[in-house]
Amino acid sequence: MDCIHRGGESPDVYIAERLFSSSLMVLVSRSTPFRMNIYHFKKSTEICNYSYSSNILAVKLNRQRLIVCLEEALYIHNIKDMKLLKSLLNTPPNPKGLCALSVSLSSSYLAYPGSFTAGEVTLYDALNLNTVTVISAHASHVAAIAFSASGTSLASASERGTVIRVFSVPDGVKLFEFRRGMKSNTETVHIFRLEHHSPSQESPSWSAYMGKMFSAASTYLPSQVSEMMHQDRAFATVRLSVAGVRNIAALSMIQKVLCLLVASLDGHLYIYNIDPQEGGDCPLVKKHRLFDGDDEAELEACGPSYAAAVATCTNPDPASSSALAGYCEDVGVKRGELIPEHEFADGPVCLDDEQEFPPVSFQNS
Structure with missing residues (x-):
């Protein structure tokens, strides 16, 4: 784990989003929370900036689109030239x-x-710019949503935080339902398997017999009890060592080992091994200090180098390119000229260069 960039120009940044492994970075600072600044961080060059009518709460990027989320509006930009394509105004309050x-x-x-009153999720096609469907995901407000890497399924959780549901995309049909426990404030990370168990493949064990018996009995029980009996439990669990701070978790293959990475506001990155066959409790194998100070290797590492998990990106000769003039668009009103698509794509960020991005092929596991 090596620090590849450290920016001291905006010490009050509260949003930092990177376009995969490219050098394109979007920053929003507390001093100007209504403005989005887009940088090429290896060149320390600002590509452009946009201003909005209220504070920016989130920014999302992929190869085609850049999304800016305000409390009651969403803006869809073309990633190639940052042109504003669609403004979704008066969306349900999303603080x-x-x-x-x-x-x-x-x-x-x-x-x-x-x-704003129910746990619904709107699915919108950001390429064709139209609403696809509205999913009735939960009874209470939605607290978390995430797509699978292939974009064919969507997971969600409510503010109660005890049930996770997975829906197919784009039709919104419920595929899976998981329960992480009866309480939502435990310091744990739960990992679930996205697979259906076929009754014909189950061994004729006592547990399988009891499972079938409870499943049959659940048809006579109240709907809430029946629903709970059909919810799967976690396949693997991580018990966090630090309580009371925000954490962000992600799965990754590191040196051909399935790992869970947990970045914590305590200033550390924790890496846990996951047994893909047995699951269970996941051991902590590495701990990195993310801020000032040397990395701490407290336990055995997954492999000799964690840098292999990060794709490298090309760095054109700085002398061969000049700083691009920025432009600003205030709630869809242009101020200045748009950056030409060819200049943006071939200049600061090579969007067609596969070395700028992670692999795009997906394998079934």
Whole structure:
């Protein structure tokens, strides 16, 4: 784990989004929360900036689109030239800036809360610029949404935080339902398997017999009890060592080992091994200090180098390119000229260069 960039120009940044492994970075600072600045961080060059009517709560990027989320509006930009394509105004109040954007090459779906009073999720086609469907995901407000890497499924959780549901994209049919426990404030990370168990493949064990018996009995029980009996439990679990701070978790293959990465506001990145066959409790194998100070290797590492998990990106000769003149667009009103698409794509960020992005092929596991 090496620091590849450190920016000291904006110490009050609260949003930092990178376009995959490219050098394109979007920053929003607390001093100007209504303005989005887009940089080429390896050249320390600002590409452009946009201003909006209220504070920016979230920014999402993929190969085709850039999404800016305000409390009651969403703006869809073309990633090639940053041109504003669509303004979704008067969306349901979204004070946390909750939204998700799929990363698949073949599609570009946007998901955001579809109601302020119920747990609905609106699925929007950001390529064709039209609403696809509204999913009735939960009884209470939606608190988390995320697409799969292929963009063919969408996971969601409510503010209660005890049930996770997975829906197919684009039709919105419920595929899976998981329960992470009866409480939502435990310091754990739960990992679930997205697979259906076929009754014909189950061994004639006592547990299988009891499972079938409970499943049959659930048809006579109240709907809430029956629903709970059909919810699968976690396949693997991580018990966090630090309580009371925000964490962000992600799965990754590191040196051909399936790992869970947890970045914590305590200033560390924790790496846990996952047994893909047995699951269970996941051991901590590495701990990195993200801020000032040397990295701490407290336990055995997954492999000799964690840098292999990060794709390299080309760095054109700085002397061969000049700084691009920025432009500003205030709530869709242009101020200045748009950056030509060829200048943007071939200049600061080579969007067609596969070395700027992670692999796009997906394998079934």
